[in-house]
Amino acid sequence: MEKIPVRKYQVVEEAEIDLVLQCKDSHEFYDRYFKVFPDTKKGLDSISKIWKRRSEFAKKRPLSITTKEAGTKSAQDIAALIAEQTKILGEISALANESLEV
Structure with a gap:
C-alpha cells in the first residue's frame, strides 16, 4: 500500500x-x-512553525531598502563612522601586537 505524500511545510500566505x-x-x-x-x-x-x-x-x-532611504545622510554617516571605527581598531591591534612582542 502506497503512502500518501505528506507536505513538508504548510502553505504560508504572503501576509x-x-x-x-x-x-x-x-x-x-503570536500576539500580532x-x-x-x-x-x-x-x-x-502551525503558527509556531511559521515563526x-x-x-x-x-x-x-530580504527587506529591501528603498532608494530614497539608501541615499540619506544618516546612512552616509553610519558608513563614515564604521570606516573610522575600523581604522581605530586597526591601530589598537597594531599597538597590542607591539606590546606582545616586547
Whole structure:
C-alpha cells in the first residue's frame, strides 16, 4: 500500500510572511498574529512553525531598502563612522601586537 505524500511545510500566505518578518520575537509575533488573523483556523503549533521558518523567509525575501532611504545622510554617516571605527581598531591591534612582542 502506497503512502500518501505528506507536505513538508504548510502553505504560508504572503501576509503571514510579511508579519513574521516585521516581528522581533516570537511573543510579539503570536500576539500580532491573532490580532491580524482573528478568524484563523490554524493552531498554535502551525503558527509556531511559521515563526521557526522566519530565517528561511528572510533569505528568500530580504527587506529591501528603498532608494530614497539608501541615499540619506544618516546612512552616509553610519558608513563614515564604521570606516573610522575600523581604522581605530586597526591601530589598537597594531599597538597590542607591539606590546606582545616586547
